Amino acid sequence: MKDSTRIRRWLGRVAAVVGLLVATLMGGAFLLSRADGPVLIFAGGPLRSGEPVAFADLDWTALDAQTELELEIVGARSSLTLWFSVHEGIPYVACDLDCFDGKLERWPQQIELDDRVVVRIDGKRIDGRLIHVPHGSAEYEAVRAGRLRKYSGEAGGRAASEAAAHNAVVEFGEVLTGRSKKTEPGDRLYRLDPR
Secondary structure, eight states, X not given: OHHHHHHHHHHXXXXXXXXXXXXXXXXXXXXXXXXXXXXXXXXXXXXXXXXXXXXXXXXXXXXXXXXXXXXXEGGGTEEEEEEEEEETTEEEEEEOSOOSSSSSOXXXXXXXXXXXXXXXXXXXXXXXXXXXXXXXXXXXXXHHHHHHHHHSOTTOSHXXXXXXXXXXXXXXHHHHHTGXXXXXXXXXXXXXXXX
């Protein structure tokens, strides 16, 4: 009798801890979905703050000195922080992980449904569209080479350590999902165009 009472108390405590953990996670997810943009590495809600400007009013080449921008996927009503690069004055973003035919859904699948985005960078908000750049195209090869230079870490510092960690995760993910055995890479590259 004593052992069964102890087991019931122990199970009750485990259930309470699990319940508290689930409630905390659900509350956190709710708050993040209402946040003005992403919070650190977590996806957030729609971008509300920032001065609205026209796409052409930004000097994208000068902004290329920054490593990240915030991107709202309008159809999904969520936002995330992404690395970006600029090629010939045009900004590009990419998903380097196995974006299609993979085991997890990623943001490019949301872009396939609705390509409208809002970008926030340098305190400014810009409406745009993401246009897929096909693998093997001249544009793809040129932009990828530029991204590699930008994030290769030759300058050292934060970009170097982040790029090394990022590449390790991508390589591990491609082995884990089987993408490394396929001929076409699993990444997706997108050009940001005005809307």
